[in-house]
Amino acid sequence: MSSVPRFWRNLGSRYNLEGTRCKECGEYFYPPRNVCVNCRRSGQIEPFKFKGTGEIVTYTLIHTAAEGFESQAPYTLAIIKLDEGPSLTSQVVGDPEKMHIGMRVKSIFRKLGEGGDRGMIYYGTKFTPADT
Amino acid sequence: MRDVAIIGVKNTKFGELWEESLRDIVVEAGIGAIEDAGASGKEIDALYVGNMSGGRFVDQEHIGALIADYSGLSKNLHIPATRVEAACASGGLALRQAIMSVASGYSDIVVAAGAEKMTDVGSEEASSALAAAADREWEGMAGATFPGLYAMIAKLHMHRYGTTSEQLAEVAVKNHKNGSFNPIAQYKNIITVDDVLNSIMVADPLHIFDCSPITDGASALVLAPADIAHKYTDTPIYIKATAQASDTIALHDRRDITTLDATVVAAKRAYSMAKLKPKDIDLVEVHDCFTIAEICAIEDLGFAEKGKGGIVTANGETAIGGRIPVNTSGGLKACGHPVGATGIKQAVEVVTQLRGDAGKRQVAGAKYGMTHNVGGSGATAVIHIFSRER
Numbered sequence: 287m288s289s290v291p292r293f294w295r296n297l298g299s300r301y302n303l304e305g306t307r308c309k310e311c312g313e314y315f316y317p318p319r320n321v322c323v324n325c326r327r328s329g330q331i332e333p334f335k336f337k338g339t340g341e342i343v344t345y346t347l348i349h350t351a352a353e354g355f356e357s358q359a360p361y362t363l364a365i366i367k368l369d370e371g372p373s374l375t376s377q378v379v380g381d382p383e384k385m386h387i388g389m390r391v392k393s394i395f396r397k398l399g400e401g402g403d404r405g406m407i408y409y410g411t412k413f414t415p416a417d418t
Numbered sequence: 419m420r421d422v423a424i425i426g427v428k429n430t431k432f433g434e435l436w437e438e439s440l441r442d443i444v445v446e447a448g449i450g451a452i453e454d455a456g457a458s459g460k461e462i463d464a465l466y467v468g469n470m471s472g473g474r475f476v477d478q479e480h481i482g483a484l485i486a487d488y489s490g491l492s493k494n495l496h497i498p499a500t501r502v503e504a505a506c507a508s509g510g511l512a513l514r515q516a517i518m519s520v521a522s523g524y525s526d527i528v529v530a531a532g533a534e535k536m537t538d539v540g541s542e543e544a545s546s547a548l549a550a551a552a553d554r555e556w557e558g559m560a561g562a563t564f565p566g567l568y569a570m571i572a573k574l575h576m577h578r579y580g581t582t583s584e585q586l587a588e589v590a591v592k593n594h595k596n597g598s599f600n601p602i603a604q605y606k607n608i609i610t611v612d613d614v615l616n617s618i619m620v621a622d623p624l625h626i627f628d629c630s631p632i633t634d635g636a637s638a639l640v641l642a643p644a645d646i647a648h649k650y651t652d653t654p655i656y657i658k659a660t661a662q663a664s665d666t667i668a669l670h671d672r673r674d675i676t677t678l679d680a681t682v683v684a685a686k687r688a689y690s691m692a693k694l695k696p697k698d699i700d701l702v703e704v705h706d707c708f709t710i711a712e713i714c715a716i717e718d719l720g721f722a723e724k725g726k727g728g729i730v731t732a733n734g735e736t737a738i739g740g741r742i743p744v745n746t747s748g749g750l751k752a753c754g755h756p757v758g759a760t761g762i763k764q765a766v767e768v769v770t771q772l773r774g775d776a777g778k779r780q781v782a783g784a785k786y787g788m789t790h791n792v793g794g795s796g797a798t799a800v801i802h803i804f805s806r807e808r
């Protein structure tokens with residue numbers, strides 16, 4: 287699934303929804319970016335911690351799991367638009383039957399996946415319906 | 419810049435080619451295309467080869483050098499060979515590099531090839547290699563698969579435009595029918611809408627029959643300056659446009675999940691370069707890695723209004739004999755999808771059609787054809803327009 291350094295490098299972002307924001311144009315970035323897509327070199331990037339609330343833009347119930355996610359199948363994968371603006375890809379925990387486009391969700395801390403040569407378990411952010 | 423023509427084409431058989439290696443199939447395609455052109459190895463100035471992931475699929479990098487060597491172009495001739503990679507758009511991009519090389523005057527006779535040998539590894543490892551075309555850190559590590567990303571496109575397309583699973587299935591049904599007329603196709607069996615809907619669910623709403631298969635195969639083209647093309651063939655096919663565009667690597671960062679902006683922009687550039695409109699195009703090979711991808715493609719290329727791709731398909735407008743035949747080769751779905759070869763195979767199909775050599779799948783009187791090759795979930799799009807007349 288992934289190498290150990292590749293995961294730990296972004297630990298703050300994965301654990302705490304830490305992204306970035308451009309002071310110049312005001313756009314928020316999650317996953318974090320170091321170059322603003324609007325201002326490029328004239329942008330001023332600073333860290334920003336997202337609230338962790340948003341809504342489902344679209345989703346799918348994955349039956350054939352990605353490598354390292356077999357024990358979680360079937361699982362709901364969604365694109366979630368955070369209230370601050372940017373969108374991200376995440377699993378949504380909860381009854382697959384109740385998922386719908388536009389559903390309000392909030393972030394939670396969960397096991398993400400496992401794998402690699404050393405059988406590592408990865409933790410990070412998933413989402414869950416906001417009203418539960 | 420000089421006008422460029424295609425003077426030779428060749429596809430290997432597409433499928434599970436257990437007995438052949440990557441080098442075997444790409445040499446077969448390359449030599450076949452050179453033979454078709456009536457050219458000799460000595461005349462070749464450069465070789466471009468599209469290959470997505472030799473490293474993952476056959477544990478081999480340095481594919482350009484390998485292919486040149488086993489095509490007999492290295493030890494005595496020392497012909498430059500370059501591998502081109504843009505995930506599933508590697509082939510289309512190799513063609514684009516070859517066109518620019520000839521158009522610029524740096525080279526005259528150039529081979530553009532594409533190849534992938536995907537069945538040497540198990541299907542799980544192949545899927546993981548393909549997932550590397552997405553954003554590994556911010557999609558893959560959340561549990562995304564390729565079918566999963568396209569399933570999310572499909573889900574929103576259905577929600578917003580009323581597209582149905584039956585309409586998605588119609589794409590697969592049509593492409594299998596077209597594939598049944600293509601001697602090199604991996605799948606030549608006719609399937610029904612029910613077959614698709616009853617096949618196992620991979621990522622809701624996409625069934626296994628909504629997905630293109632894992633395939634071995636290679637394809638090659640020989641290019642020449644248009645001014646000398648008639649020395650080699652009576653039926654040169656001319657390049658009217660080559661265009662490419664990029665978008666965000668991750669699906670979640672796109673302006674609109676149901677539109678591939680890279681396709682929209684590359685198409686705009688291609689139509690402008692060719693001075694043509696969608697209604698002028700007689701057939702198109704689009705990147706149907708999943709059934710929903712063909713529906714988005716015909717919309718984004720201007721052959722159907724946004725949201726109407728499913729209806730247009732179900733009405734038969736994209737069938738051979740319809741308003742705009744799509745994927746006469748069988749597409750990625752039925753002809754097969756050896757990722758690095760696909761963009762070249764699409765061009766081989768269009769050239770074959772414009773030459774009038776497509777047999778039972780021939781589009782009568784075809785004058786202009788288009789190819790549309792996509793990398794990942796839409797981060798790269800490469801579009802070419804071909805013409806029977808210069």
Ligand SMILES: [Zn+2]
Binds near residue numbers: 313324325329
């Ligand atoms: Zn900015």
